[in-house]
Amino acid sequence: MPTMLEVADLGHTYPGKDGAHNAVDGLSFTVDAGELVCVVGPSGCGKSTLLRAIAGLITPTRGTVSLRGTRVDGVPSELAVVFQDYSRSLFPWLTVQRNVEFPLRGLPRSQRAARAREALASVGLDQAGRKHPGQLSGGMQQRVAIARALAYRPSLLLMDEPFASVDAQTRFELEDLLLRVRREQDTTVLLVTHDIDESVYLGDRVLVLTKSPASVVADLPVDLGDARDQIKTRASETFVDLRAKVAELLRGASHIEDAKLI
Template sequence: MLEIKDLTHTYADGHVAVRDVNLTVANGELVSIVGPSGCGKSTLLRCIAGLIRPAEGQVILDGRPADGVPEGLAVVFQDYSRSLLPWLSVRDNVALPLKRRGMSKAQRREAATEALESVGLAAAGGKYPWQLSGGMQQRVSIARALAYRPSLLLMDEPFGSVDAQTREDLEDLTLQVRGGNDMTILLVTHDIDESVYVGDRVVVLGASPGHVRADLPVDLPGPRDQISTRELPEFVRLRAEVGRLVRGVTETTATAAK
């Protein structure tokens, strides 16, 4: 569904953010992307989204080189307070991108209502974003993405600004809506536990310039649960392995440190 070939991006000041990134994502996969701060995770996501044109390499979607912002793509950003328009109702915020689809006002309203129901906000359509909690605002952002019915959903640190309990609720919501929709998801996160909990795979980027250091399959049974899944030996093993890779610690170094 998505193929990234030899992608490199250098900013105007000469800083190389990512270098020679190669990655293939199958249709319907949820891939977590982690790495140390400043390794180019968000730059990579913006190149995939067509918000940045990479200096070198290609992004290929459904077998076709991407040029600009792909039609079947939606993005959920970390800063929900800036991505929602405060003068529009929650329902109108969700419906706004659907104008690009050429849908009638009635069709947009129906699609927005269905999307809000899917994220547990059926009663909030007439409210304004500033009347909702941070977690509810991020649910609105997710609903807006779902209403667009993307084939590829990019999530850039989507839960980094909410409390721990809300974060867990939104992780479960992501798994829920992914299961009920035919979409591929790339999720950038700093949270190692989160990357393992939600992912089918965890891609670890090495320190700047960002490059793929490891691509780890996550073989955890479903449905996943915040308590029982995190207690599984395989979850604990994967979390430790991802942690070592993010911190640049080799197995030998970790053993010696004990």
């Protein structure tokens, strides 16, 4: 598989009054086309900084991000983002249909509408197009955000803790929804989460980050196959082993940091 995303020696330092904050340092990894890679790390470790640097929303102070071999400079046109906070990332003044059409401005109107309907159908919201986001439940709103990202047909879909703000049941549904649509549309996904179980359940690979400044401590392949099941997969030996491994790595990552502090 060709490489979709390459992050090389990425570092970002936020200037601040109380001294600069080094959020990310020496971060390197690649994501192949069609892969779903989960990035897991302790909260506040710089995961969001990483994601914003890939999305071109911030210019990293060090290192490079390349999409299909082309260095990212500004916001890449073939990339979509799903943020954790769906209620603030959907536009409340637009209907659901118009929200999904929002990124498709370059297309003729009829094509835009058709693509949005198709994307809404794929997340099971074909009836909700005329509603406003405020009239939908949190889980449904996040589906709209996912539909919007899918309608854009991005080469790379970035997801920043996409299921962290919904209840457990909805979360399982949305996780399975993601697995289904990314297979249907052959989308490359980079998903950032602080949830170990989620990273193992969803990922083809799990990247474990250290505490801030974030760098990769482990790159674990997930040998759970393509078909995953919320109950069976989570009970399987491979899953349990992997989640223990990730947890240990994360604990180790924080221990190293603690040791440094002393």
